[in-house]
Amino acid sequence: MLAKPTPSGLSPFEIPAFRTSVVRCDPGGMSRYRWTSGTRPVIARFVWDGWPFELFGDHRPVDQQRGWIHFEVERRLLALDGGTLRRAVGKLRADGLKTEPAFAAVLGISGDPYRGLLQLAAETDAELRARLAVRGLG
Structure with missing residues (x-):
């Protein structure tokens, strides 16, 4: 059985x-x-x-876990960027920062980087592109 x-x-x-x-x-x-x-x-x-x-x-199901939501936001951002974001985040990670703080630093997100990335999950691709453009990325 x-x-x-x-x-x-x-x-x-x-x-x-x-x-x-x-x-x-x-x-x-x-x-x-x-x-x-x-x-x-x-x-x-x-x-x-x-x-x-x-x-x-x-x-919780994986797609509702914070780590997965961070991963999805990071994946979307990298897909919308031409490589500048990937290089900037990669440099900060090579210098010792964890992934979410590195993304937050490059994107100019103040406060808790983990919460900041969670908030980006609600943004449309157009809003994420605009956010990248403001930072000279994308």
Whole structure:
């Protein structure tokens, strides 16, 4: 008999197997964190074959998670730009800034860069193009 899939799309039988596989990847142990605010997502960090990994789990569908919304805004902005934005953000990232703060700096977004990018998600492509043009981008 097949188990009913969970909201993640995995059957209840696959989730423990996935967890066991992930734990087995890092014999040195895995760091696990649970946020205490919002939807209380879980983060697991481990190293496998010399590569660091971070798994993020949230009960919300991916397209409603802040990280995905940031990714989509960044993708849209880069698609509307001719390469200047990509180079400017890339330089700041190479200098040590994280992605969202780098985008915010290049776009002139003041305050919390993560909230600022979330607010851009509601803008149309025409509004994003205008924002890029004001900054000499696009």
